[in-house]
Amino acid sequence: MLAVRPRSFVPFVPTPSVSKSEVTHVSPMARTAPVPAATDPAIIRNFCIIAHIDHGKSTLADRMLQKTGVVAARDMKAQYLDRMDIERERGITIKSQAVRMPWEVDGTAHALNMIDTPGHVDFTYEVSRSLAACEGAVLLVDAAQGIEAQTLANLYLAMENDLTIIPVLNKIDLPAAQPEKYALELANLIGGDPADVLRVSGKTGEGVEALLDKIVRDLPAPVGNADAPARAMIFDSVYDTYRGVVTYVRVVDGKLSPRERIQMMSTKASHELLEIGVSSPEPTPTQGLGVGEVGYLITGVKDVRQSKVGDTVTNLAKPANESLGGYQDPKPMVFSGLYPLDGSDYPALRDALDKLQLNDAALVYEPETSVALGFGFRVGFLGLLHLEIVRERLEREFNLDLISTAPNVVYEVKTEDKKMITVTNPSEFPGGKILEVHEPMVAATVLAPNEFVGAIMELCQSRRGHMRGMDYLSEDRVELRYWLPLAEIVFDFFDVLKSKTRGYASLDWKADGEQISDLVKVDILLQGEQVDAFSAITHKDKAYSYGVMMTQKLRELIPRQQFEVPIQAAIGSRIIARESIRAIRKDVLAKCYGGDISRKRKLLEKQKEGKKRMKMVGRVEVPQEAFIAALSSDESKDKKK
């Protein structure tokens, strides 16, 4: 599937505390001499670390930075490469970074370029581009957990890119580690001898030097044509407040030099190379980047959409004929409406989205209005994690209070006159006769101990899944493959899976075609008026339960009014569920007793404030909290993934 992820606004300024002299000084051994300039491809090794989430990639990467002397121990903060605050808090890697590290083997100084990759399924495209920039991959597996779904998914991606794989077991310091068992599992998976599986601890540093040696010895050096027109692949592109967009590239052929003009092959846009250099790990300008080298470019462009992940950079004066291929535009998979709680924040929300987009090529949005929620935006995301991150940043960095509508996937609807309509919002679902509704599908892989096979099958079946296969990875671990509708998997599937398997199952999925399904739009009516924010597209068999769930929930959330309020769920004009809120008589006089005018005024002020928070839907007053509570059911469920 496709992906580019949100970027940080972290200033790209060298840290004064890591000066060059210190770097050599702190080096733990003589093997970490400074990387020579103008590198001969024979001494370069480009690799990445691939792993299931939480298996310890970032910790190992940190330890490598320390062992190679590029970061002094005292400057080491946990997860040096995960710069974004949200990343640190959640302990996940969202953006990838490339770092150059010196490492000497048999008296020869080598330059190791390590590309840290994100692990979440929303950002798989990022992983695949990072892999394409490497010759080898360290396949890292937690020695207390064994192979998980993303271990497999990433391994397959690495194999598709013809990478040399170095299998490594991490966390061997843990008392629960079972290196023998999992070395065998790994060896069965990729072939080879279990004794060749390296054992390391990112935490204590044990085995890390042996791993660096193995990277130098086992991985092939990059090959390319130094005399050909330049071709470099963009594998990351980050917006920086001071310098504009910083683009990370891997040079395949030719050379890129400072001050020359370069061209982006997909858009044909040309830019001047203001600066070119390598990260070690702070940016260090160089006289250019040659075959096999990994580094950064600064051209002064202000928007990452002008420098997209997967695109090929070439010289404008001597352009290459063919791009490196594999370029895809990021495609949003999940849409949600974002509305400011306070209507007057609408321009601020628009400005904030504009700013975030500078740094996130995958973020798309357009204005939308809702009867219930007022002015807002329909925003497209790569997945729920992407949605949460964007929302959190809008709230945190731009101080906005937001309501988001229940997320939905994109449907293609064929109407009676054979027109195909793309529906990103349930309210766009056409009313008349519908011939077909196409929904996006995913190929999902679940890994779990075999005692849970029954529970997993039951869950996938209830989510309209089609089984595609099942394999035993070892005697007690099974891999199940399903074809499932994206809409069924993207929201709470992982949570339910975890609870049904006591946390032992892991999940990975990628977009895989579409299917025609029996889908309908369920509307929610209050006092006979449709509330657009609550409409949903569901499978026909699930429409009734959605209707009942939503009407019951709203009955609890909406305060009693002075008249009876029917809450109905309907498919077209057919009512499928109904609840009603009984009437109350509001004793307005009770608030005004006593003669003190200031007290009366205070009461009036309070009432006015209360009214402000009410949204009028027809004649029914719906407190904003009811919208939030009703819409929040599907949110924040993807966190643990």
Ligand SMILES: Nc1nc2c(ncn2[C@@H]2O[C@H](COP(=O)(O)OP(=O)(O)OP(=O)(O)O)[C@@H](O)[C@H]2O)c(=O)[nH]1
């Ligand atoms: N005991 C022990 N714990 C480790 C080791 N390596 C990592 N951890 C812990 O495992 C957890 C996950 O480590 P990370 O480095 O954040 O894992 P990651 O794979 O980078 O995770 P993402 O960035 O979310 O993909 C952290 O709590 C680490 O402290 C190790 O060698 N031994």
